[in-house]
Amino acid sequence: MNPTAKPPTPVRVLPHPELCPDGVSFEGRTGQKLVDALLAQGVAIEHACEKVCACATCHVHIREGLSALKPADDAEEDQLDDAWGLDAQSRLACCVKLNGAPLVVELPRYTKNHARER
Numbered sequence: 001m002n003p004t005a006k007p008p009t010p011v012r013v014l015p016h017p018e019l020c021p022d023g024v025s026f027e028g029r030t031g032q033k034l035v036d037a038l039l040a041q042g043v044a045i046e047h048a049c050e051k052v053c054a055c056a057t058c059h060v061h062i063r064e065g066l067s068a069l070k071p072a073d074d075a076e077e078d079q080l081d082d083a084w085g086l087d088a089q090s091r092l093a094c095c096v097k098l099n100g101a102p103l104v105v106e107l108p109r110y111t112k113n114h115a116r117e118r
Helices: 034-040 075-078 114-116
Strands: 008-012 025-026 059-064 090-092 103-108
Touching: 008 034, 025 034, 034 103, 075 090
Parallel strands: 008 103
Antiparallel strands: 008 025, 059 090, 059 103
């Protein structure tokens, strides 16, 4: 075992009717963006801006573990203003870096894109 290797980050995604009907639990790579970890697990979260914090389509709710994350910066806060279902636990998955602390993630029912299309 590599003594400098970072431990994986436990992530639990709550069930979502379209993207993850049964929910999913996995260990993500510490340092990886949450959006990339979700996509690697087959959770087809939207990311219209290609993961550069220029939209709010990868909006998620961090239901557990929020306090262990680096706080949102001004750019992320500005994009979150456009997120559907914004609450105090809202973050953009492209801005959250896994850091070893366990996370429980809830995917919003809609994204800004979905809300317009329906």
